[in-house]
Amino acid sequence: MKIWYSALVLLVFALAACGGGDKPKQSAAPAAPSPEEQMLAEGKGIGEVKSVELKTPLEAERVSRGKAIYDMKCSACHKLDDKRVVGPGWKNVTKNRKPEWIMNMITNVDVMLERDNEAQKLLELCLTRMPNQNVSIGDARDVLEFMRSNDGEK
Ligand code: HEC
Numbered sequence: 001m002k003i004w005y006s007a008l009v010l011l012v013f014a015l016a017a018c019g020g021g022d023k024p025k026q027s028a029a030p031a032a033p034s035p036e037e038q039m040l041a042e043g044k045g046i047g048e049v050k051s052v053e054l055k056t057p058l059e060a061e062r063v064s065r066g067k068a069i070y071d072m073k074c075s076a077c078h079k080l081d082d083k084r085v086v087g088p089g090w091k092n093v094t095k096n097r098k099p100e101w102i103m104n105m106i107t108n109v110d111v112m113l114e115r116d117n118e119a120q121k122l123l124e125l126c127l128t129r130m131p132n133q134n135v136s137i138g139d140a141r142d143v144l145e146f147m148r149s150n151d152g153e154k
Pocket residue numbers: 069070073074075076077078086087088089093097102105106113119122123124126127128129130131133135143
């Protein structure tokens with residue numbers, strides 16, 4: 001009799017342990033996208049640059065600093081018209097991409113090439129990985145201003 005009783009108690013515990021009790025709560029609802037996934041989905045790329053404030057008219061000092069950086073570090077691979085050399089020409093890049101995307105591409109190119117769809121498409125097209133040029137966020141912002149000027153903004 002005692003044995004049966006113990007067996008019954010064990011059975012009850014076993015059922016309680018693997019039965020209903022600990023169903024995952026609400027896990028059927030899809031997890032909210034992480035901030036990174038959200039940035040990627042919004043076409044802002046991935047990296048430190050989360051939002052960029054653009055001013056009109058252009059900031060002349062930035063444009064000229066950006067041009068100097070372009071001449072020194074970018075012009076070997078990027079032309080200012082729409083012709084591809086090693087990388088795509090920069091004409092209209094500021095019309096086709098969000099400013100955050102452009103700055104993340106400049107400052108975080110390795111991760112962009114790994115995680116961002118648009119960057120990956122460019123890699124498939126160009127077949128060369130853009131090297132990390134150790135451009136600071138501030139310098140990337142200057143280059144962005146130069147690109148806006150190249151796209152005809154005033
Ligand atoms: C050695 C060649 C090379 C140099 C130097 C280079 N890039 Fe690139 N860049 C590329 C390639 C190639 C791509 C296309 C993506 C890929 O294949 O990695 C690219 C893509 C880009 C894009 C995206 C263009 C688009 O159409 O969306 C931007 C923006 C960019 N580069 C900015 C820069 C800046 C700014 C510099 C200088 C600080 C620079 N690159 C220097 C090769 C280069």
